[in-house]
Amino acid sequence: MDSHGSSLDHAQSQLSGVEKVSCGWHKPTHSRSSSTASSRHSRLNIKDWEVMDDFPVDLNLTGENMQDANTPGICEGYLMKRRKWPLKGWHKRYFVVDKGILRYSKNQHDFSKGKMHGALDVSLAVMSVNKKARHIDLDAGDILYHMKAKTPDLYYIWVTKLSAHRMHKKNEAAQVHNGFLQALSQSSNLSHKNSPMQEMGTSYVGEPLPCVNPAVNGKVSAWLQTQEPDICAQELTRCQIELNELQRLVQKLHSLESGQMINNGDLQRIISMQNLLLDKPKKKSGKIWGHSHTLSRAEALGMLSSSHLTSSAHLGTSVPSIPDYVSTQATPPASTSSESKKLHQDICSMSLKVHASLRTAHEALAQERQRLQDTWSSRELHQTTSAQINNLCSLAESGSGRSLSFHAPSVADSGAEYFDACDELMCASSSEMSDESGLSDGSSNSEPDEAHAMASRKYRASLSKAPAKLNSIKNTGRRTTLPAVCPDNSHVGLMTILYNNIGKDLSRVSMPAALNEPVCLLQRLCEELEYSDLLDTANHTDDPYQRMVYIAAFAISGYATAQYRNRYKPFNPVLGETFECIREDRGFRYISEQVSHHPPISACHAESNNFNFWQDQRWKNKFWGKSLEIMPTGMVNVTLKNYGDHYEWNKVVTCIHNVLSQQRYLEHYGEVIIRNLKSSVCTCKITFVKSRYWGSDGSKNEVQGQVLDETDNIVHRFGGFWHEGIFCDTLPNLQCIWKPNPQPKNYMTYYGFSSFAMEMNELTPDLKPLLPPTDTRLRPDQRLLEEGKIEETDKKKDEVEEKQRERRKILAKRGEEHIPRFFRKTLDAAGKEVWLYNGTYWKIRDNAGFVNVKNLELW
Numbered sequence: 111m112d113s114h115g116s117s118l119d120h121a122q123s124q125l126s127g128v129e130k131v132s133c134g135w136h137k138p139t140h141s142r143s144s145s146t147a148s149s150r151h152s153r154l155n156i157k158d159w160e161v162m163d164d165f166p167v168d169l170n171l172t173g174e175n176m177q178d179a180n181t182p183g184i185c186e187g188y189l190m191k192r193r194k195w196p197l198k199g200w201h202k203r204y205f206v207v208d209k210g211i212l213r214y215s216k217n218q219h220d221f222s223k224g225k226m227h228g229a230l231d232v233s234l235a236v237m238s239v240n241k242k243a244r245h246i247d248l249d250a251g252d253i254l255y256h257m258k259a260k261t262p263d264l265y266y267i268w269v270t271k272l273s274a275h276r277m278h279k280k281n282e283a284a285q286v287h288n289g290f291l292q293a294l295s296q297s298s299n300l301s302h303k304n305s306p307m308q309e310m311g312t313s314y315v316g317e318p319l320p321c322v323n324p325a326v327n328g329k330v331s332a333w334l335q336t337q338e339p340d341i342c343a344q345e346l347t348r349c350q351i352e353l354n355e356l357q358r359l360v361q362k363l364h365s366l367e368s369g370q371m372i373n374n375g376d377l378q379r380i381i382s383m384q385n386l387l388l389d390k391p392k393k394k395s396g397k398i399w400g401h402s403h404t405l406s407r408a409e410a411l412g413m414l415s416s417s418h419l420t421s422s423a424h425l426g427t428s429v430p431s432i433p434d435y436v437s438t439q440a441t442p443p444a445s446t447s448s449e450s451k452k453l454h455q456d457i458c459s460m461s462l463k464v465h466a467s468l469r470t471a472h473e474a475l476a477q478e479r480q481r482l483q484d485t486w487s488s489r490e491l492h493q494t495t496s497a498q499i500n501n502l503c504s505l506a507e508s509g510s511g512r513s514l515s516f517h518a519p520s521v522a523d524s525g526a527e528y529f530d531a532c533d534e535l536m537c538a539s540s541s542e543m544s545d546e547s548g549l550s551d552g553s554s555n556s557e558p559d560e561a562h563a564m565a566s567r568k569y570r571a572s573l574s575k576a577p578a579k580l581n582s583i584k585n586t587g588r589r590t591t592l593p594a595v596c597p598d599n600s601h602v603g604l605m606t607i608l609y610n611n612i613g614k615d616l617s618r619v620s621m622p623a624a625l626n627e628p629v630c631l632l633q634r635l636c637e638e639l640e641y642s643d644l645l646d647t648a649n650h651t652d653d654p655y656q657r658m659v660y661i662a663a664f665a666i667s668g669y670a671t672a673q674y675r676n677r678y679k680p681f682n683p684v685l686g687e688t689f690e691c692i693r694e695d696r697g698f699r700y701i702s703e704q705v706s707h708h709p710p711i712s713a714c715h716a717e718s719n720n721f722n723f724w725q726d727q728r729w730k731n732k733f734w735g736k737s738l739e740i741m742p743t744g745m746v747n748v749t750l751k752n753y754g755d756h757y758e759w760n761k762v763v764t765c766i767h768n769v770l771s772q773q774r775y776l777e778h779y780g781e782v783i784i785r786n787l788k789s790s791v792c793t794c795k796i797t798f799v800k801s802r803y804w805g806s807d808g809s810k811n812e813v814q815g816q817v818l819d820e821t822d823n824i825v826h827r828f829g830g831f832w833h834e835g836i837f838c839d840t841l842p843n844l845q846c847i848w849k850p851n852p853q854p855k856n857y858m859t860y861y862g863f864s865s866f867a868m869e870m871n872e873l874t875p876d877l878k879p880l881l882p883p884t885d886t887r888l889r890p891d892q893r894l895l896e897e898g899k900i901e902e903t904d905k906k907k908d909e910v911e912e913k914q915r916e917r918r919k920i921l922a923k924r925g926e927e928h929i930p931r932f933f934r935k936t937l938d939a940a941g942k943e944v945w946l947y948n949g950t951y952w953k954i955r956d957n958a959g960f961v962n963v964k965n966l967e968l969w
């Protein structure tokens with residue numbers, strides 16, 4: 111992962127801190143990497159940033175003395191918070207950190223009413239601070255907060271408090287882990303001294319693992335390190351947010367003094383929720399409200415959305431069919447202030463119990479999951495079942511009333527952002543840096559945009575009915591699978607690599623081949639042409655607006671493959687490496703070349719009777735501690751032969767969430783603007799919608815777009831999902847514009863490749879003599895990986911990389927610069943540096959052939 115290596119250096123700096131014993135904060139061994147910091151804090155000095163070290167975990171704390179061990183107090187007050195992407199600037203928000211959870215509201219009043227804008231578990235976040243600018247950043251993977259204190263004193267207080275909460279919560283988590291490991295060790299008589307965690311020199315739990323069966327121990331420790339802190343704790347955070355909602359509703363209930371109208375359905379829901387939430391009946395002495403059922407119900411009432419509660423009629427009369435005891439218990443008495451006070455107290459104490467039981471449930475689930483993890487031996491089972499489990503989870507969540515407080519993320523989310531944005535505007539002047547980050551900060555208080563939600567449901571339903579294109583099933587005469595299945599790299603874990611390379615510049619650390627897939631970035635860019643038929647269609651569509659719809663669908667289709675491709679990374683091409691792809695069946699030929707090494711730039715060009723396609727891509731990376739954002743800077747270009755159109759568009763941000771763990775997933779977000787440089791008749795705007803919560807919603811990967819005329823009127827509207835397809839409901843006949851091809855059989859055992867990707871690196875005997883020796887297909891390490899020879903790949907990869915370094919040294923000695931062979935650097939109309947195909951590749955190939963010309967020797 112050369113290109114991302116420097117970013118990962120940042121993670122290393124936190125990790126190195128695990129070994130240190132400290133209770134304050136100090137400069138990490140390595141400061142924030144320049145690639146990260148320079149782009150992220152463009153106007154702030156990188157050197158002023160510090161990554162807060164992870165705190166040592168003291169395992170001598172037992173359950174009891176844990177309580178005594180200075181549970182940090184609540185800290186609350188106003189801080190400036192950077193506004194959510196895409197808005198710029200800062201606004202004042204009221205923050206409270208309590209028991210390791212940082213929550214915020216618009217103001218203190220909202221907070222006291224339980225009206226939360228967001229919450230984050232500080233123990234799971236990477237915390238970076240800038241004393242000079244009084245900035246505090248918390249990155250929890252999915253959620254990212256940028257905060258700023260008004261005064262140095264406030265800054266000091268917050269940093270200290272947040273740190274204390276982080277440490278305390280981590281201690282708590284470590285205790286659970288430790289207890290679990292101890293339980294495991296007790297159940298095993300086998301002794302094993304060198305557990306993987308010990309070998310790493312540091313262990314998450316701070317002391318050597320107990321003696322356990324080595325296989326189990328290895329799996330457990332790897333899992334505890336890489337997975338549990340992410341997902342389970344995210345779940346816990348969600349529970350916490352739900353409890354906020356509960357609290358808010360409880361308060362509302364409380365304020366409803368004497369009368370409420372609750373209908374039959376509500377009561378049933380209350381009862382079933384009571385069953386779901388409280389496994390054991392709670393003992394409670396009591397008068398009218400002291401009955402255990404009543405208390406449970408009171409708690410469950412809090413889970414109802416406010417729309418279920420009105421203050422008009424009396425319950426008793428509206429629910430004649432409900433069993434008497436329920437009815438009587440639920441009928442609010444004429445309230446006296448002491449009674450309502452009592453009710454309030456009961457509700458509060460019950461809320462605490464709900465919290466405790468959810469917490470216990472979570473711990474039990476975590477352990478259960480561990481057992482499952484151990485028994486999962488088949489990779490395929492693992493992969494396919496994860497998706498199913500996600501679905502089940504979302505069903506279970508909605509069944510248990512979660513949906514009451516969590517709206518399915520959709521464009522409604524942007525509504526949340528505007529909600530957040532329209533008050534207390536403090537942007538412009540106070541804006542110190544632009545918020546380029548597309549990361550959501552997890553607010554959940556927006557009302558769903560029902561119209562939008564309906565539209566996306568409609569798109570999805572229409573898409574599911576649309577048949578897949580036939581050409582995907584057509585026999586191309588090419589291979590349909592790879593020679594060997596992909597290696598299991600779940601054990602590799604970037605964490606381990608980071609541990610083993612503390613102190614080194616990670617961009618120079620060669621990553622194990624098991625992390626690679628047998629295609630390189632030049633081939634990965636070619637994969638963007640999988641749905642080139644959309645360009646063919648565009649070239650035969652007279653209406654310019656409709657034409658634009660097809661171009662837009664093509665721009666979106668290039669992202670589809672990402673759905674299954676987050677476990678492996680493509681090879682980084684060496685400087686001068688090339689890749690050609692001739693597809694008679696699709697009517698195009700493609701050539702690409704690695705034209706620069708620092709920064710890495712891949713240029714490509716494809717031509718057909720219908721279109722030309724070219725782009726040069728380079729990326730900026732931002733590493734946020736848990737997630738890595740890839741920001742492509744080059745433009746994509748397409749010209750259509752029949753109409754002389756020249757379309758140009760930008761690419762969106764791709765974010766690898768949870769990059770260090772097996773819970774990694776990709777998300778694309780941002781806006782794409784497609785312009786036709788030859789005509790201003792229409793433009794197109796596509797929004798890749800950010801998802802708010804991982805795995806629990808149906809609107810993940812959502813895309814929406816509009817084709818606009820010269821005066822910005824919407825001519826066409828389309829939407830869908832970048833992994834499922836695009837539907838346009840403004841074309842003469844409602845139409846599915848594009849749908850991804852079905853994945854080949856057993857694709858998960860073949861790197862998640864599509865059929866098109868499987869074909870990418872195929873080397874047939876008749877093709878071999880026609881290729882230049884620089885073609886990726888001839889790259890030996892990649893070939894070895896494709897054949898499943900992982901150890902040999904590692905060795906060969908080192909050799910290829912070493913050879914590249916030597917070539918560079920020789921050039922530097924001679925004072926020469928590498929000159930790309932098939933692309934030339936030039937400036938576009940906007941004065942930006944671009945790489946254009948120089949026409950020589952196909953000339954040589956079609957005439958003299960590469961055997962008759964001088965070629966670079968790359969490996």
Ligand SMILES: CC(C)CCC[C@@H](C)[C@H]1CC[C@H]2[C@@H]3CC=C4C[C@@H](O)CC[C@]4(C)[C@H]3CC[C@]12C
Pocket residue numbers: 111604625634672675676677678679680727729740742761764766769776
């Ligand atoms: C540690 C490893 C195994 C994590 C996996 C990293 C993978 C998911 C990363 C590494 C390089 C990344 C690619 C780099 C560049 C681009 C071009 C951009 O226009 C679209 C996204 C795309 C195609 C990225 C997709 C995600 C990617 C393939």
